[in-house]
Amino acid sequence: MKKVFQGKIFSIWQWEQELYDGSKATFEKASRSDAVRVIAPMPDKTILFVQDEQPDREPVLGLPGGQVDEGESAETAARREFLEETGYEAQRIAPLFSYEPPGRVNFNIHFFIARDLKKIHEPQQSAGEKIELRFFTFDEFLALGQSEELRDLRLRIMLLEAQLDPNKKDILYKMLYE
């Protein structure tokens, strides 16, 4: 596999692929840095989301998180982005699940759960991002499964599955609060 382009976010890779009849063709994939997202239950049991506006797009609702920097572990990135965006330090953080969105982009999203939050500063308003914190009760959190406002499709699936299956709902509840 050969890197044919390196941009600020994306790199493009091409390779010769043998097909089923023995002939060959050039295949192409993109890759970009992995992302991290953090589910953080607050002391009052609400779940912390961010309404994130960037200069090139409308505000979107999502979990706190961002990109993993070069050479950084996903866990370190999760702690760093969570603190930057929300102003809270996660004294404990644990991996929950990871997935690769479908499509020809090599790119994983790693979910974490953050506990024992300690307020360090106000949410950071950088030149490139405007952030507002939003808080959802457990039932409101589940109802985000039906919300087009929530961008992460895999998270919506997790929430819809918890609505459909009392066992999954129970597991999710315990994971968040115990």
Place this chain on the structure above:
Amino acid sequence: MKKVFQGKIFSIWQWEQELYDGSKATFEKASRSDAVRVIAPMPDKTILFVQDEQPDREPVLGLPGGQVDEGESAETAARREFLEETGYEAQRIAPLFSYEPPGRVNFNIHFFIARDLKKIHEPQQSAGEKIELRFFTFDEFLALGQSEELRDLRLRIMLLEAQLDPNKKDILYKMLYE
């Protein structure tokens, strides 16, 4: 916006973006051709899926479909890909919904519903693709909402929402069979 790379599938675009404090930074996006997917109810009411194997990846389960070619309309691409992959000609085809998967790739997926199918040939086995047809009853179709095997996350959300809401289920049923 300036195109800085054109590959076989992806192109990469960069532009100078003014930030909230008036400073500027280089932003980057990728784009690729749109995709089409076709929901096709058979005369026995089963829904047609394809198990699609390509030389660079494991078989995946999905709706018949593929990429929109340059200069082609989404509807023409849907008819063409559906015929190629399944061997059926859709005598009627109607747009259902479209969505853009989250992430920094400009790329839309257009869903269609195909009716009055006419068998033209066997599913095409090209050098670059091995295809097997699979058929799901309406209840099995709904149950694919919980299946990690099904790659399209937006389709899984539609199926889970239909399981949760009798009205949505009813609308989906009518859309498929009436």
